Amino acid sequence: MEYMLLIYSDPNGFDKLSPSQQAEGLAAYGAYHEALKKAGVLKNSNRLRPASAATTVRLQSGKTQVLDGPYAETREQLGGYFMIDVPDLDAALSWAARCPGAAHGSVEVRPVWAM
Amino acid sequence: MIDSPPVSVDAEAAALAAATAARHSYSKLIAFLAARTRDVAGAEDALSEALAVALTEWPRSGVPRAPDAWLLTVARRKLVDGLRRRRLDEAASAHLQWLAELRGDNDDEQAAWPDRRLGLLFACAHPGIAPELHAPLMLQVVLGFDAASIASAFLVSPATMAQRLVRAKTKIRQAGIGFEVPPGDALRERLSAVLDAIYAAYCEGWSDPVGADARRRNLADEAIWLGRLVASLLPDEGESLGLLALMLHTHARRDARRNAAGDYVPLSEQDPARWDAPLVDDAEALLHRANRCAGAPGRFQLEAAVQSAHAMRRRSGVIDWPAIERLYDALCELTASPVAALNRAVALAETQGPAAGLAALDVLAADARLADYQPHWAARAELLARSGRVDAAQQAYAQAIGLERDPAVRRHLQQRLAALPV
Numbered sequence: 001m002e003y004m005l006l007i008y009s010d011p012n013g014f015d016k017l018s019p020s021q022q023a024e025g026l027a028a029y030g031a032y033h034e035a036l037k038k039a040g041v042l043k044n045s046n047r048l049r050p051a052s053a054a055t056t057v058r059l060q061s062g063k064t065q066v067l068d069g070p071y072a073e074t075r076e077q078l079g080g081y082f083m084i085d086v087p088d089l090d091a092a093l094s095w096a097a098r099c100p101g102a103a104h105g106s107v108e109v110r111p112v113w114a115m
Numbered sequence: 116m117i118d119s120p121p122v123s124v125d126a127e128a129a130a131l132a133a134a135t136a137a138r139h140s141y142s143k144l145i146a147f148l149a150a151r152t153r154d155v156a157g158a159e160d161a162l163s164e165a166l167a168v169a170l171t172e173w174p175r176s177g178v179p180r181a182p183d184a185w186l187l188t189v190a191r192r193k194l195v196d197g198l199r200r201r202r203l204d205e206a207a208s209a210h211l212q213w214l215a216e217l218r219g220d221n222d223d224e225q226a227a228w229p230d231r232r233l234g235l236l237f238a239c240a241h242p243g244i245a246p247e248l249h250a251p252l253m254l255q256v257v258l259g260f261d262a263a264s265i266a267s268a269f270l271v272s273p274a275t276m277a278q279r280l281v282r283a284k285t286k287i288r289q290a291g292i293g294f295e296v297p298p299g300d301a302l303r304e305r306l307s308a309v310l311d312a313i314y315a316a317y318c319e320g321w322s323d324p325v326g327a328d329a330r331r332r333n334l335a336d337e338a339i340w341l342g343r344l345v346a347s348l349l350p351d352e353g354e355s356l357g358l359l360a361l362m363l364h365t366h367a368r369r370d371a372r373r374n375a376a377g378d379y380v381p382l383s384e385q386d387p388a389r390w391d392a393p394l395v396d397d398a399e400a401l402l403h404r405a406n407r408c409a410g411a412p413g414r415f416q417l418e419a420a421v422q423s424a425h426a427m428r429r430r431s432g433v434i435d436w437p438a439i440e441r442l443y444d445a446l447c448e449l450t451a452s453p454v455a456a457l458n459r460a461v462a463l464a465e466t467q468g469p470a471a472g473l474a475a476l477d478v479l480a481a482d483a484r485l486a487d488y489q490p491h492w493a494a495r496a497e498l499l500a501r502s503g504r505v506d507a508a509q510q511a512y513a514q515a516i517g518l519e520r521d522p523a524v525r526r527h528l529q530q531r532l533a534a535l536p537v
Contacts, residue, residue, distance in 0.1 A: 028525055034513055034514065034517050035513075035518050036517070038517075039487055089272055090275075093270050094270055097270055098520050100522075100525070
């Protein structure tokens with residue numbers, strides 16, 4: 001089954017780290033990425049630019065609205081994702097627990113609803 | 116003039132008395148009530164209702180002299196109501212008869228209740244129930260943990276865990292799983308499932324070193340409580356003593372696993388002065404007792420002996436690696452566990468050098484059970500580094516880092532990786 005591991009964290013958290021901590025953090029993600037690949041479960045993954053770089057589109061009363069950023073500013077934002085293919089939810093949770101995002105933020109595990 | 120104490124103090128005292136009574140008698144009462152009906156869920160419901168009644172009545176009427184007996188009486192009444200509501204079949208009317216004869220009102224009879232807790236533990240670890248559910252079931256049924264805390268500890272979704280626990284309890288009732296302590300030879304075999312489950316609970320509690328999650332830190336303590344219970348009820352079984360010795364040895368080091376900065380400290384680099392000396396002494400005494408029990412030493416005695424060999428360092432200053440290697444040899448032969456084989460390879464590297472350790476690890480490399488096991492990659496990386504194979508060590512460290520859950524251990528591995536010669 002495919003699961004999306006959605007990483008939510010404080011977008012300013014990374015900037016507050018020292019350069020060596022930043023390097024360590026990125027390397028931890030790199031190692032996690034490799035471990036997923038080696039286990040043959042990784043489908044796709046990426047980081048996302050912070051929500052301040054987002055633009056939101058919505059149709060309201062028949063009129064298209066385009067707005068800068070997301071509507072609500074929350075402390076934790078979607079910062080990236082890993083799409084994995086594993087036998088069941090237990091396996092997905094065990095990979096989510098290993099994700100560095102589980103330590104500096106939270107990891108939401110969502111089953112993919114195939115179209 | 117002295118103010119009369121506010122009502123809330125009484126209420127608090129009553130709540131505390133109820134909680135204390137629950138803590139002391141929960142497992143005993145559940146085991147006693149469910150042993151006959153095999154309806155664990157029904158017993159839990161009845162007992163929790165009885166506790167709710169106690170919390171409203173005791174502040175008014177005072178805490179009864181024998182809270183356990185009081186709780187049993189009320190719980191019994193709730194059970195009878197429940198059975199009546201569910202319409203009677205023959206089995207239910209037999210239970211009703213039994214419940215009617217059962218008296219808990221008289222404190223003198225409290226001492227006469229048979230302690231069925233051991234039987235309850237055996238029911239939880241019955242071969243008819245999936246092994247991975249043994250520990251969660253014990254935590255809920257014997258210790259009253261809620262499904263959500265158990266789910267967190269075992270890394271399962273709360274809804275799934277709740278569903279699995281309900282199904283397991285239904286199985287106990289419908290399949291008629293007995294609460295008897297198995298006789299003779301069957302005892303050893305069934306006991307090992309009970310001990311495995313207690314150890315699984317301990318390990319889940321142990322993997323939260325900073326104690327960030329209060330419920331999990333509790334889990335290690337509760338597992339030790341279960342271990343003490345089994346060791347006291349089966350004092351002549353080497354393995355029940357061995358498991359307790361193993362848990363106490365490990366528990367004695369819980370604070371030494373982190374330095375003042377919160378960094379991970381591997382066992383061989385820990386300061387023995389930071390180990391809990393009385394706990395180490397307890398563990399050693401238990402192990403001596405275990406070694407005098409009949410029968411060949413089992414898995415837990417051997418593992419406790421390994422921890423004992425590490426603990427010797429507090430006196431001798433050195434780790435007895437040859438003894439550890441021999442113990443892992445015996446463990447490999449006994450259990451065929453890949454983790455024991457991995458630890459044997461690590462010991463071999465200490466007694467015969469990294470090349471011998473790596474050769475043993477190469478044999479294990481094909482074992483799929485170790486492919487996602489972080490300690491396997493960390494051990495491999497360490498031995499590759501010691502052999503000067505820097506490129507291979509880097510890859511193995513990266514794999515270990517990618518598989519680790521604990522940020523402090525991850526940092527430690529990253530520091531090892533960074534310290535490799537370029």
